[in-house]
Amino acid sequence: MSDFSNARFNSIGTQSIPKLILQFSVPSIISMSVESLYNVVDRFFVAEEVGYLGITGITLCFPISLFIMAMSILIGIGGNILFSLKLGQKKHRQAAMILNHSLVLLTIVSIIVFALGQIFLEPLLKVFGASEVTLPYAKTYMSIILLGVFFQTINPGMNNFIRSMGHPKTAMFRMLIGAFCNVFFDWLFIVKFHWGIAGAAWATILSQFISFLFIIWFFFRKNTPIKIQARFMHLQFPFVRRILILGFPMSMMQVCNSLMNVILNRSLATYGNQSTYGGDLAISAFGVINSIAMMIIMPLLGFVQGMQPILGYNYGAKYYTRVKSTVNYAFILAVSFLTVAWILIQIFAPYLIQPFASENKELQELATSSIRIFLLGLPAIGVGMICGTFFQATGKPGRSIILNMSRQVLILIPLLLIIPNFYGLSGVFMAAPISDVLAALLGLFLLSKEWKKMPNQ
Numbered sequence: 001m002s003d004f005s006n007a008r009f010n011s012i013g014t015q016s017i018p019k020l021i022l023q024f025s026v027p028s029i030i031s032m033s034v035e036s037l038y039n040v041v042d043r044f045f046v047a048e049e050v051g052y053l054g055i056t057g058i059t060l061c062f063p064i065s066l067f068i069m070a071m072s073i074l075i076g077i078g079g080n081i082l083f084s085l086k087l088g089q090k091k092h093r094q095a096a097m098i099l100n101h102s103l104v105l106l107t108i109v110s111i112i113v114f115a116l117g118q119i120f121l122e123p124l125l126k127v128f129g130a131s132e133v134t135l136p137y138a139k140t141y142m143s144i145i146l147l148g149v150f151f152q153t154i155n156p157g158m159n160n161f162i163r164s165m166g167h168p169k170t171a172m173f174r175m176l177i178g179a180f181c182n183v184f185f186d187w188l189f190i191v192k193f194h195w196g197i198a199g200a201a202w203a204t205i206l207s208q209f210i211s212f213l214f215i216i217w218f219f220f221r222k223n224t225p226i227k228i229q230a231r232f233m234h235l236q237f238p239f240v241r242r243i244l245i246l247g248f249p250m251s252m253m254q255v256c257n258s259l260m261n262v263i264l265n266r267s268l269a270t271y272g273n274q275s276t277y278g279g280d281l282a283i284s285a286f287g288v289i290n291s292i293a294m295m296i297i298m299p300l301l302g303f304v305q306g307m308q309p310i311l312g313y314n315y316g317a318k319y320y321t322r323v324k325s326t327v328n329y330a331f332i333l334a335v336s337f338l339t340v341a342w343i344l345i346q347i348f349a350p351y352l353i354q355p356f357a358s359e360n361k362e363l364q365e366l367a368t369s370s371i372r373i374f375l376l377g378l379p380a381i382g383v384g385m386i387c388g389t390f391f392q393a394t395g396k397p398g399r400s401i402i403l404n405m406s407r408q409v410l411i412l413i414p415l416l417l418i419i420p421n422f423y424g425l426s427g428v429f430m431a432a433p434i435s436d437v438l439a440a441l442l443g444l445f446l447l448s449k450e451w452k453k454m455p456n457q
Contacts, residue, residue: 012088012166012313017325021333025306027172028163032302034179036295041183043291045190046200047356050137052284052363054197055356057137059287060130060265063258064117064142068152070254071113075105076157077308078247081392082239084164084309088316092226094239099161099219100232101239103154110153117146129265134280141201148205151212158215164309165225170218178211249392249400256408263416264428271425277366282425285367288356289374296341296375300334300382304389311393320454327390327447334382342378345371370429377433380440387443391450399446407439 012020046054079102086095125138145152155178163171185206189199219228265283272282307330314322345352349368357363384407391400415431423430 012310017310017322017329020310021307021326021329024163024168024310025303027168028302028306029299030302031172031175031179032298032305033295034176036298037179037183039294040291042186042200042204043287044355045186046197047288049190049194050196052281052357052360053134054137054200055287056134056280056284057130057141057197058200059283059290060125060128060134060138061142061145062287062290063128063261063265064121064124065145066254066258066261068113068149069156070251070258071109072106072153072155072157073254074247074251075102075109075243076160076247077250077392078102078243078245079105079157080160080164081246081308081312081395082242083161084312084393085316085395087164088313096226096229097232097236098239098243099226100228101235102161102243103158103228104233104235105240105243106154106157107150110150113153114146114149117142117149121146127266128262129269129279129283131269131280134283137197141197144198144201145204148208151205151208155208155211155215158219160305161226162215162218163306164312167218168306174211174214174218177214178207181207181210245397246392246395249388249397249404252401253388253404253408256405260408260412260416263413267416267420267428268425271420271428275425277362277425281363281366282428285363285370288353288363288367289371291356292345292352292371293375296338296378297381300338300385303334304330304385307386308389308393311390312395315394323394324451324454327386330386331383334386335379338379338382342375345375345378366425370426373426373429374432377436377440380433380436383440384436384443387440387447390447396450399450403439403443403446406442407435411435411438 015023043055043058046058079098083095083098083102086092086098121142122135122139125135125142128138130138155174159171159174162174182203185203186200189195189203193199195202216228218224219226221227264286268282268286269279272279275282277285307326310326311323314320314326349371350364353364353367353371357367384403388400388403391397391403412431412435415435416428419431419434420427
C-alpha cells in the first residue's frame with residue numbers, strides 16, 4: 001500500500017468544512033446530475049419512438065432496478081462507511097481488506113440477483129401492475145437489463161471507494177463516461193436503428209460496461225493508495241458482518257422504495273382504471289414525473305454521498321465539532337436548493353412535462369397536475385436524507401433503519417392504501433409529500449437526541 005501521510009487524507013480532518021463539502025460533493029453532484037439527465041434522455045427517446053406504453057413498460061421495471069441498486073448499496077455503501085472509518089483511525093491494512101471484501105461480495109450479490117431475475121421476471125412484472133398490453137414492453141426491457149446486472153452492481157459500489165480515497169473528481173469522471181455513452185447509444189439504437197425499448201436497454205448495459213472498465217482500472221494503477229489484491233479477498237466473517245450491518249439501513253431504504261413503487265404502480269393501475277385516464281396512462285404519468293423528480297433527487301444524493309466520507313473520517317478521528325459543522329452546512333445547502341426546485345416545479349410544471357408527452361394531451365394534463373402534488377414536500381426530502389446519512393456515516397445503523405423504514409414503510413405505504421380511498425387517483429400522489437414531511441420531523445428528533453450526546457470538541 002502507498003503512503004497515507006499525504007495531504008489528500010489529512011485535509012479531511014483539517015480543511016475548512018465548506019471547502020471540503022464543495023471539494024467532495026461537487027464532483028458527485030455533477031456525476032449524479034448527468035446520470036439523472038441520461039435517464040431523462042432515455043425516457044425522452046422512448047416516448048418519441050415508442051410512445052407512452054414504452055414509458056409505462058420502463059416504469060413497471062423500476063422496482064427491480066431499485067432492488068438491484070439496493071444490493072449494490074448494501075455492500076458498496078456499507079463497505080465504504082467502514083472503509084472511511086478505518087482511514088480516519090489510520091488502520092490502512094484493514095481498509096484494504098474491506099475494499100477487496102466489498103468487491104467479492106458485490107460479485108456474489110450480482111450473480112444471485114441475475115439468477116432470481118431469470119426465474120421470477122414475468123410473475124413479478126404481473127404483480128407490479130403490468131397489463132396484457134404493457135407486459136411485452138416491460139419484459140423485453142428488463143430481460144436485457146438483467147444481462148448487465150454485474151456492471152450495475154459493481155460500478156456504483158466500487159466508485160464510492162475512489163471518492164473516499166480522496167479522488168472525488170476521478171469518481172465523477174468515471175460516472176460521466178457511462179452517462180455520455182448512454183445518451184449516444186440511446187440515439188444510435190433507438191433513433192437510428194429503431195430497436196425501440198430493447199435499444200434503450202442495450203444502450204444502458206453497454207454504457208455500464210464501459211464505465212466498469214474505467215472504474216476497475218483505477219484500482220490497478222501504480223499510484224492508487226489501496227488496490228485490488230487477491231490476498232485480501234478471502235472473506236472474513238467479522239468484516240463481512242460489519243459491512244452488511246452498516247450498509248443495511250440505506251439498502252433497506254431502497255428495498256422499501258422498491259416495495260413502495262410496487263404498491264404505487266398497483267394503486268395507479270387500480271385508481272387509474274376508475275378514472276377517465278386508465279391505468280396504463282396513470283403509470284406512464286408517474287414514469288414521467290419520476291424522471292423529472294430524479295433530476296432533482298440525484299444531485300441531492302450526490303451531495304450526501306460527497307458528505308459521507310467527511311462525516312465518517314472526522315467521526316472516526318473524534319473531531320465532533322467538525323461533524324456537527326458538516327451537518328449544519330448540509331442542511332442549509334440542501335434545503336435551499338430543494339426550495340428553489342419546488343418553486344420552479346410549481347410554476348413551470350407544464351413545460352417540464354411537455355417533452356415527454358408532446359402528442360398526448362391526456363398524459364400532459366394528468367402528469368402536470370400530479371407532479372405539483374407529488375413533489376409538494378420536496379424540501380423535507382433533503383432533511384430526511386441528511387439525517388439518515390449522518391447516522392450511517394457515524395456507524396449507527398439502527399437509527400438510520402428506523403428513519404428510512406418510517407418514511408418508506410411505516411408512513412408512506414399505509415398512506416398509499418388509505419388516502420386514495422377518499423381522493424381517488426389524486427390521493428395516490430398525495431401520500432408522498434405527507435410522508436416526506438413526517439419522516440423529516442422524525443429525523444430531526446433523532447438527530448437532536450444524538451447531538452446532545454456528542455462532545456463539543
